[in-house]
Amino acid sequence: MVRVLFLHPDLGIGGAERLVVDAALALKERGHNVSFLTNHHDSTHCFKETADGTFPVRVIGDWLPRKLFGRFYAFCAYFRMLYAAIYASFFMPQREQVDVVICDLISVCIPVLRLAKHRPRVLFYCHFPDQLLSAQEGLLKRLYRFPINWLEEHTIGLANKVLVNSKFTLRVFRDTFRRLKTVPDVLYPSLHTQYFDQMQKKLDQRAEILDEPVHPRVPRNSFIYLDINRYERKKNHALALHSLRLLADLLPDIDFKRCRLIIAGGYDTRCLENVEHFAELEKLVEKLKLQDHVILLRSPTDEEKCRLLFAAHCLLYTPENEHFGIVPLEGMYCSKPVVALNSGGPTETVVHTSTGFLCEQQPKSFGGAMYQLFRDEPLRMKMGEQAHKRVQQKFSFQAFADRLNGIIQELTSIPKQTRSKKTE
Known part of the structure; x- marks a missing residue:
């Protein structure tokens, strides 16, 4: 049994949220201990598996602002995720410490997770480069996004393993992060067809x-x-x-x-x-x-x-x-x-x-x-x-679950003192 933590910004309703919930179901069915850590979770606006007790969900940093002066959404999202990563790495009770952390959407948390005393393996699932999802109009916006985009590229490279959701995203990943030596694997999302x-x-x-x-x-x-x-x-x-x-x-x-x-x-x-x-x-x-x-x-x-x-x-x-x-x-x-x-x-x-x-x-x-x-x-x-x-x-759920389980087993077989070679 592997202890797995999903670190996700907001457990609302969307494709990214559906994927992490399905991934959690897949790993739970394979006998692993699975939990969630998030910045926000509204039990009236989420997938039922995160609200009905199927998984433990801990909310950290929801009190932090989501925007400043009506702007700076990305900065606030990164800061909120950093706060959650610091909690997971240094303040989480010892009985809740995990072997693998799966994070997505925001990669800035990865170096903090790699510094944790219990040295969890970090798997990053890239739905799409964040910098391509943000409009870049105007000089001020480009200046604002420059350090955030730089952080995205350099922190993704610190993950022990990177996955993408399609061959299309793989091509975009390579074209966007040209300085990275990381070669992601494609793991297609699936459906929990039994549901x-x-x-x-x-x-x-x-x-x-x-x-x-x-x-x-x-x-x-x-x-x-x-x-x-x-x-x-x-x-x-x-x-x-x-x-x-x-x-x-x-x-x-x-x-x-x-x-x-x-x-x-x-x-x-x-x-x-x-x-x-x-x-x-x-x-x-x-x-x-x-x-x-x-x-x-x-x-x-x-x-x-x-x-x-x-x-x-x-x-x-x-x-x-x-x-x-x-x-x-x-x-x-x-x-x-x-x-x-x-x-x-x-x-x-x-x-x-x-x-x-x-x-x-x-x-x-x-x-x-x-x-x-x-x-x-x-x-x-x-x-x-x-x-x-x-x-x-x-796209069967069985194949998805088997593949993800194999990746988790592979990650936990890496000696803890070994650093990821998939960096710049």
């Missing part, structure tokens, strides 16, 4: 008792397009709305009346962009005159999200150059064809014309795929079956 299977049985049993629609504004004969992603501008929800407007011109009125687009997005009132972008989408829906066809949902529960996935006819995935994207796998496992952009991680999960469509970032291309899936039911059903099989064969 989806259990949820489907639960919902099927419930449906026998309560024959209720998936949403009050969705008639029973509706054709449902589902878009799941946080309410952030880079997630490109507007593409789904403009594509739906185009669909109205392609379909007869009697058919378009059946169409519903449900956008189910992570929404945190503490995040100004979530609040602003939700309002922007509401205005866009009104401008496009789609009020009767679009439902905007905020932070659905796991059960609500599963119910939407099972009820939908296809999944729309609109971000450009998404580093991986766990949502397409969720849709595919639920036997839904996926319409995504032909860039980033979805090019490694979605097989064009087999499990869905990879489209250009324009309503004509995206809406054309939506039209084809509406009109051709045999094609849609066949794609759904092939999508489910692809997840089982290439």
